[in-house]
Amino acid sequence: MKQLAGKPFALLGVHGFDYPPKKLKAVMEKEKLNWRSWSSRDIAVKWSARGTPTYYVIDPKGLIRFKWVGYPGAKSIDTALDELLKETEASTMKAPIKAKAPAKQ
Numbered sequence: 001m002k003q004l005a006g007k008p009f010a011l012l013g014v015h016g017f018d019y020p021p022k023k024l025k026a027v028m029e030k031e032k033l034n035w036r037s038w039s040s041r042d043i044a045v046k047w048s049a050r051g052t053p054t055y056y057v058i059d060p061k062g063l064i065r066f067k068w069v070g071y072p073g074a075k076s077i078d079t080a081l082d083e084l085l086k087e088t089e090a091s092t093m094k095a096p097i098k099a100k101a102p103a104k105q
Helices: 021-031 041-046 074-094
Strands: 010-015 036-039 054-058 064-069
Touching (some): 010 041, 021 036, 054 074
Antiparallel strands (some): 054 064
């Protein structure tokens, strides 16, 4: 995931157990998870996380584009991110370029 730092998406993990932050951090370090994760029943309910963990990919517009209940595996995550990044790049290439108005003197 570090090679995708700065790309226009967010990968989030939501865990339905109320683990203390130290325990969640230890698991994330052990499993080498370098995306934001929360361990909270309240957040799990608000995000409709039906199982734990639940992973979300959020696009540049803030929309949930992919959701997995349970760890989907690196290949599934990579495929989803590749698809989203290609789509995002294609849509930005199609967008008209707006010329700046000349500065008033």
